[in-house]
Amino acid sequence: MLATFLLLSCQPEKWEVDVPAKESIYELTEVTSGKIKIDLMEVYRTRPLMIQFVANQATAFKTSDFVDNSTTTNFDFSFKIVSEVEAARAEGEKVERIDEYICSGSKLDGKSTMEVTTTIGTSVTTTSYTMKIAETEKYTPSSEEYHYKAAWDSSAVNVIMVDTFLTFTNKSVGCKSHEWIIEEGNGFLKKGFNVDDDLRQQLVEGLSSNEDTVSVLFGKTGVSSVTLRNVYDKPVALEDGSLRAIQDETTGDWVITKKFEVNVYGGLEPRFKITNMATGETMDEKSESITWTIEAGQKIKVEDLTESDRPDARTWNVEGSSEKTSTEEFAEFTFAVPGEYSGFTFVAKRTQPAAVAVEVTKNIPLKVIVKKSEKPFTMQSVSISSEANSQIVIKADGAFKNENLEQAVADFTLTVNGVDGNPVENLAVSEINVLADGNLALVLSDRIYEGETVKLSYNGDKLTSVDERTLSSFDNAEAVNSIKDISVLPLNEGKNVNSFEGGTGFWLTNEWWAANFFYGNQVGVNGVVQGSSEQACEGSRSLKISYLETTSIDEGKKNDQMQIMYAKAHYSPTIPVGNYKFSFNIYITSDSNNNIKSKNFWFYYGTDGNASTKIADFSFNQTRGEWVKLSKNISLNNDIQKFSLKLTVPSCNALQSGVVFYIDDIQLIPVR
Known part of the structure; x- marks a missing residue:
């Protein structure tokens, strides 16, 4: 938990240099219960003290000289700075920075004390801490002292494609030097580079630059950083308080560092695996032209193995199969109609982020020859969906032939039980159709509702497959009822x-x-x-x-x-x-x-x-x-x-x- 008192300077023209105003920044870090680290920094100002508490995402504001009682989400802080500090500030004394003291009961030598009362639940802890006051140093600050602004502009995009560039400009004022730093694999473009020429041939050597404006070519994928390091001879902070300078112990300079992160995306490299489910044979994106011969009703299985660079979608196009297309990572395609089929494609996609969306189509060098099956023509599944709640769909190990449908209506027997277990009367098959995917659709005399149990029997010889096999009879096949009835109240x-x-x-x-x-x-x-x-x-x-x-x-x-x-x-x-x-x-x-x-x-x-x-x-x-x-x-x-x-x-x-x-x-x- 971090509580920060941030005091920012006014504009230079508002300084009253004859009567300097001076306040301090107190940074309190809770180490353990009752242990507080006190850090003092000087800053000069003329307007009243504004204290900002930040604790557990809650913020409270109050204008006060030296006393503030504010309640945040979980903690109640009471700060009191005793008279020596108040008098010292009134006299213009300079308070030196104290970095390393962790107070836990023992007192430091000094003239002033801060009392911190922490309330957590019903437990109240009050601890006194001493702050050290340096020797009195009377002086008048200049109108420019401690007035700095740190700012930088960069392209708004933080997501780009590999081998493209972003331009960064440092607009900070008051810093005595600055440096741009990039990572290995990226590079600075020379001044006056030509975007129509090969950018990789227009790079300057090195991973740092002192230019105000730099253009960075991102040559590697993943998250890359561009770091701006501003150096000052005084302690400074951003105007919004989001960053503060940190002193370099070696040089004594004050440094603000800002890191820009850029997510760099590369192109897609489609990879896949396809399996002949009848024989176990496989092929992939590197395979040469392949021909598989299967029986009607048999399947191939496809798997998307694409990893580079961060795909999130795909489309399989398998003409001649019952399913025809799929967007799933793993999918199966059934070939129900005898014939020869080829021209299949796999499309790897990246749809997000939109700025780097891309898709790459890969031809699948496969020919599938489908011959008449020697196996019986059997029912594979029976189902009912919300989209067609008065229709039962029968899927078999082959495509149904569009013949003798009206005559086959009487060969089906339907049993429906309501959610209460009681049988539903007067519900029967009234019509039969062959769907575009080769499956059979039984149209019912009334709709099916969510939770109802539906069982279907078939006893006949009129329905056949396109390769002239007769559908085998089946008894009491329970339909998968996926109907989800929704409320008729409005949206x-x-x-x-x-x-x-x-x-x-x-x-x-x-x-x-x-x-x-x-x-x-x-x-x-x-x-x-x-x-x-x-x-x-x-x-x-x-x-x-x-x-x-x-x-x-x-x-x-x-x-x-x-x-x-x-x-x-x-x-x-x-x-x-x-x-x-x-x-x-x-x-x-x-x-x-x-x-x-x-x-x-x-x-x-x-x-x-x-x-x-x-x-x-x-x-x-x-x-x-x-x-x-x-x-x-x-x-x-x-x-x-x-x-x-x-x-x-x-x-x-x-x-x-x-x-x-x-x-x-x-x-x-x-x-x-």
């Missing part, structure tokens, strides 16, 4: 109504509002109802309801139920007729009073702000100190336009003081 203008991720204020969050609490401080910060980031089940915010002793509630309102509405008509959606699962999450603080356990709260729905149809009674008797999900299935017999929701909570007198709970992630999800 109003990008704000998630369900999760209270919007702001606070008159409208609590995303158009939710407290219908009968427009008084006092009941809406907004520290009110009964507010959007809060204290707890969140999803995202970073939730709806907070609190009845506390500190909450001011009108006596006339304490018997009123609280109604929290979502009813902004021009945002509200139309919810179509159907069955839905209404759900939300609730968090009741562990210290809420026990009276709440016997109470209920209610959700209602309706149209255009009139939310009068009750969804259910929900109990407050839930596990404390964690998020609990509650739900209720509802049926909508008609489309509801301008859908509205209302949360009704018992009155303050019913719940009594000492209740805090949060609501989050309200959802309305379609179910069967």
Whole structure:
């Protein structure tokens, strides 16, 4: 933990050289509890003392002569500089620099004392430290003394391609010398270099330069540094306080060093490995022209091995395969249709940083000859996706032939069980199609929902592969149901109504509002109802309801139920007729009073702000100190336009003081 008092000079024209003002910089470093290193530096100024504390990322400011009490995140510092120091400064005495003293109980010889009180939790430690005052030295500083400015300009880009250059300019004033220093593998370009010629032939020797402006050619990849070293004959600091000069013990000079880091990227060098999964043969980017012969339904596997220089994406193009393309690091391609295929490519990419984005295409010198398979034509997988929730996709070890599809509908048997385990009636295959990738799509008479179990059987001889193999029968193959049904509640203008991720204020969050609490401080910060980031089940915010002793509630309102509405008509959606699962999450603080356990709260729905149809009674008797999900299935017999929701909570007198709970992630999800 570092606390720094930084005192910066005024402009030269503001100096009153007849009556010099003088302050000191105190740098305190906590070594262990109760041990402080004291470092004094002199600087001259005329305006009042500004003290800046920095501790644990918290900063407090106060203008004061010699006393400041400020509280930061974890520490309370109290500094008092006793009368000898105050008198010494008033007399213009020069305070010498003290570098190495670590005070831990023993006192240094001297005239003045600093008392430091440190509070950590309930532990308070007060330690006195002595500062040494040098012999009195009366003098008047000149108007130029200790007024310095360090500045430098460089190209804004810190990410570049190898064998390109950046230009750096030192604009610091007041330094007596400076030096640019670069790393081995990079070089300084000579003055007047020509960007149209070979830059590597226009370098000057050496890794340092005293020029004000230098252009550096970066000839190696990775992070390179360019260092500027400014030398002064006085102790100085940057105007913003971000850097301070350090004294060179050998020369006595004061030095500010600034390091610029540049991330240098090279070109891409594509590398890959391809495996014939039928035979185990392999090839790579160095291979000559190769031909593999495989049976329909067999695969090749590809692997991206590119490392140089920092790739982050790729594309495989394998025409003739069922998949055709992939962007994965490892991928498999199935050849289902007999024929000869070639012209494959691999594209290595670097998409970020955008300034050095690049892609390199490598031709794959491979020809694949696909012949008719001698193996049975068998089903490999059955699946259902969110993108097509009324369609079952069958993948086999070959491509399906687009024949006899209508006649094959009756050969499929479908069994569907709901999330409750009960069978779903009147669901069957109504149509069959062959997809572009050669897989088979069964169109159903109704959609499938998240969590439902689907099993498929086939018993027939009408479906064949493109190489004239007949599909083998299968029984009760369970489909992979990857459907994720989403809530039909809206994302109003990008704000998630369900999760209270919007702001606070008159409208609590995303158009939710407290219908009968427009008084006092009941809406907004520290009110009964507010959007809060204290707890969140999803995202970073939730709806907070609190009845506390500190909450001011009108006596006339304490018997009123609280109604929290979502009813902004021009945002509200139309919810179509159907069955839905209404759900939300609730968090009741562990210290809420026990009276709440016997109470209920209610959700209602309706149209255009009139939310009068009750969804259910929900109990407050839930596990404390964690998020609990509650739900209720509802049926909508008609489309509801301008859908509205209302949360009704018992009155303050019913719940009594000492209740805090949060609501989050309200959802309305379609179910069967």
